[in-house]
Amino acid sequence: MSNSILHKEYTVIRFDYARAGKVSSDIKKTLSTIGIPSAVLRNISVASYESEINMIIHAYGGTITMDVFDDGRIQLIFKDDGPGIPDLEKAMTPGYSTASEEARNMGFGAGMGLPNIKRVSDEFDIKTSEEGTTLTLGFVVG
Amino acid sequence: MKLKDIVSCLDAEALVVSSDGAPEKEFRFAFATDLMSDALAMIQDSPEDTLLISGLANVQTLRTAEMLDIDTIVFVRGKKLSDEILEMGRDSGLNLYATKCTMYEACGRLYAEGLSEIDE
Numbered sequence: 001m002s003n004s005i006l007h008k009e010y011t012v013i014r015f016d017y018a019r020a021g022k023v024s025s026d027i028k029k030t031l032s033t034i035g036i037p038s039a040v041l042r043n044i045s046v047a048s049y050e051s052e053i054n055m056i057i058h059a060y061g062g063t064i065t066m067d068v069f070d071d072g073r074i075q076l077i078f079k080d081d082g083p084g085i086p087d088l089e090k091a092m093t094p095g096y097s098t099a100s101e102e103a104r105n106m107g108f109g110a111g112m113g114l115p116n117i118k119r120v121s122d123e124f125d126i127k128t129s130e131e132g133t134t135l136t137l138g139f140v141v142g
Numbered sequence: 143m144k145l146k147d148i149v150s151c152l153d154a155e156a157l158v159v160s161s162d163g164a165p166e167k168e169f170r171f172a173f174a175t176d177l178m179s180d181a182l183a184m185i186q187d188s189p190e191d192t193l194l195i196s197g198l199a200n201v202q203t204l205r206t207a208e209m210l211d212i213d214t215i216v217f218v219r220g221k222k223l224s225d226e227i228l229e230m231g232r233d234s235g236l237n238l239y240a241t242k243c244t245m246y247e248a249c250g251r252l253y254a255e256g257l258s259e260i261d262e
Contacts, residue, residue: 021205028209038211042189045209046182106202107178116183 006034006068012052012080014061017106023064024048027076034068036141043120044074044139050113051078051135057103059083059133072142078135085128092118143169143257145214145237148193151251152241154216157223158231169193169214171260174249178206185210187261193252197245199223201230208234218245 008030010023028045036044048064055062055078062080069075090096092114099109118124123138146165149156159165171188174195175181185192189211196203199221207215214237217223221240223231231238241248253259 018201021202021209025205025208042209042211049205049209050179050182106200107176107198107206108202110177110179112177112179112183116179119183 002069002071002073004067005070006030006066008066010064012055012059012062012064014056014059015102016056017102020053020056020106021049024052027064027066030066031068031074036074040139040141044076047117047120047137047139048076050117051076051137053103053106053108054078054113055080057099057108058085062132072140074139074141076137076139078133078137080132080134082130082132084130084133085126088126088128143252143255145169147255148216148252148257149239151255152216152239152243152248154239154241156237157217157240158228158236158238160213160232160235160237164214164237167214170258172249172252172257173260174218174245176245178202181206181210185212185260192260193257195245195248195252197221199227201227204230204234204236204238207236213237215239216241216248218243218248 027048059080060082065077067075085091094115095111097109097111103109121137122140125136127134145167170191172193176198194212194215197219199217216239220242
């Protein structure tokens with residue numbers, strides 16, 4: 001059983017475009033201080049940023065938690081309060097997007113988010129219902 | 143291609159230069175997009191040697207560069223950057239330039255000078 005040696009928790013607010021990316025920036029800075037190799041750190045940062053943007057664009061808000069475990073595994077959990085992803089299979093298809101005009105103006109909504117998050121993560125698990133979506137990502141250092 | 147030569151090739155204006163040595167820095171690749179998801183998906187190797195070219199003059203372009211370990215962005219089509227973006231660029235240690243070239247022309251000029259597309 002591995003233990004968390006570094007734990008952080010953040011709140012994400014719906015449509016808070018002005019702050020979009022601040023959590024991922026803090027996660028990147030935090031992990032860089034404990035010597036995570038740059039290639040792994042970049043994958044974590046990309047996955048975190050895309051997931052954070054997804055929460056702001058699509059969800060009613062939620063929380064992001066980061067844990068570094070003593071066995072070298074890093075876990076990010078993105079848990080939102082709904083409305084859930086109506087068709088997960090479509091959402092996982094590159095190019096499929098339901099993003100708003102505002103999201104597109106920010107440079108997102110290309111339909112590459114979830115496929116890209118899965119690509120850069122070592123572990124990818126997503127559970128969704130009308131009550132909310134929980135995305136759990138794992139990264140192995142080394 | 144050295145950053146100072148890229149700047150000269152594009153008649154670009156320096157908006158934020160975060161280190162004295164920046165103009166001498168060598169770039170091997172460039173990637174041009176207004177879609178940050180595409181940049182996040184496509185730029186996988188050698189981001190430190192990759193120049194980001196974009197017409198999207200907002201905070202998310204800087205965030206994307208930060209996440210990817212890209213340190214230099216050229217904004218095309220004469221886009222103006224707000225004071226907030228310029229301050230964030232300085233805080234993040236980025237180099238930000240602006241050119242009046244369209245994205246197509248900026249890419250064409252740099253490609254002709256030998257700056258490569260990213261490896262896929």
